[in-house]
Amino acid sequence: MKNGSNQNWDSYYSENRDFSLMTSQALTKVLAHVDARLEKICLDLGCGTGQLTRELFHRGYTCVGVDLAESALRTAKSLTVQASSLTYIRGDLETLQSTDLPRRQFSLITCKLVIAFVKDKERFLKLAHDSLAPGGTFAVVTPVFGSKICEKKPGICVSSEEIEKQLGDRFGNVTVEPLGDVECFISHRQS
Ligand SMILES: C[S@@+](CC[C@H](N)C(=O)[O-])C[C@H]1O[C@@H](n2cnc3c(N)ncnc32)[C@H](O)[C@@H]1O
Numbered sequence: 075m076k077n078g079s080n081q082n083w084d085s086y087y088s089e090n091r092d093f094s095l096m097t098s099q100a101l102t103k104v105l106a107h108v109d110a111r112l113e114k115i116c117l118d119l120g121c122g123t124g125q126l127t128r129e130l131f132h133r134g135y136t137c138v139g140v141d142l143a144e145s146a147l148r149t150a151k152s153l154t155v156q157a158s159s160l161t162y163i164r165g166d167l168e169t170l171q172s173t174d175l176p177r178r179q180f181s182l183i184t185c186k187l188v189i190a191f192v193k194d195k196e197r198f199l200k201l202a203h204d205s206l207a208p209g210g211t212f213a214v215v216t217p218v219f220g221s222k223i224c225e226k227k228p229g230i231c232v233s234s235e236e237i238e239k240q241l242g243d244r245f246g247n248v249t250v251e252p253l254g255d256v257e258c259f260i261s262h263r264q265s
Contacts, residue, residue, distance in 0.1 A: 123150045
């Protein structure tokens with residue numbers, strides 16, 4: 075994937091290709107950072123074919139997945155049991171507004187293998203922050219520069235220092251959870 079243009083994503087998914095799954099153990103590690111007292115409502119930004127969205131749904135979350143690639147959303151919907159607690163919407167993360175979302179306050183927002191493709195990160199982090207319930211968790215899963223993945227695919231990686239600073243500036247806190255080949259940067263909206 076050379077760049078994040080919508081056309082490229084659509085043709086990628088049209089060839090029945092997909093991205094690496096998050097293991098169940100890795101997801102459990104991420105979920106340990108979520109306040110269990112909050113209602114289980116998740117927003118998966120850049121959900122692709124909904125691999126993570128579905129996993130969260132099966133763990134009891136009401137989920138909303140957002141992606142721009144129609145072919146990915148078609149697959150996500152075809153793999154979805156008819157349930158009002160699992161919905162997908164088409165949206166551009168560069169322009170998406172909280173009013174485009176069916177819910178205002180999510181207890182968990184995930185963003186897996188996506189942040190490297192977001193051009194306006196400041197705006198994106200503000201959207202995530204403002205869409206969280208107080209005490210809610212934002213989990214950014216991404217490969218970083220200097221990692222094994224970066225040797226082969228630098229275009230999908232971000233600077234660890236930069237993302238930590240951006241999250242720290244917006245949320246006032248950030249924790250890094252190593253998940254094997256990728257890192258999970260976790261921030262909470264202040265209560
Ligand atoms: C590497 S894939 C990861 C997909 C999914 N999160 C996963 O881990 O399987 C990146 C995803 O981000 C989506 N994406 C990239 N830029 C986007 C944008 N501006 N708005 C919405 N989705 C975008 C792509 O369509 C693609 O599905």
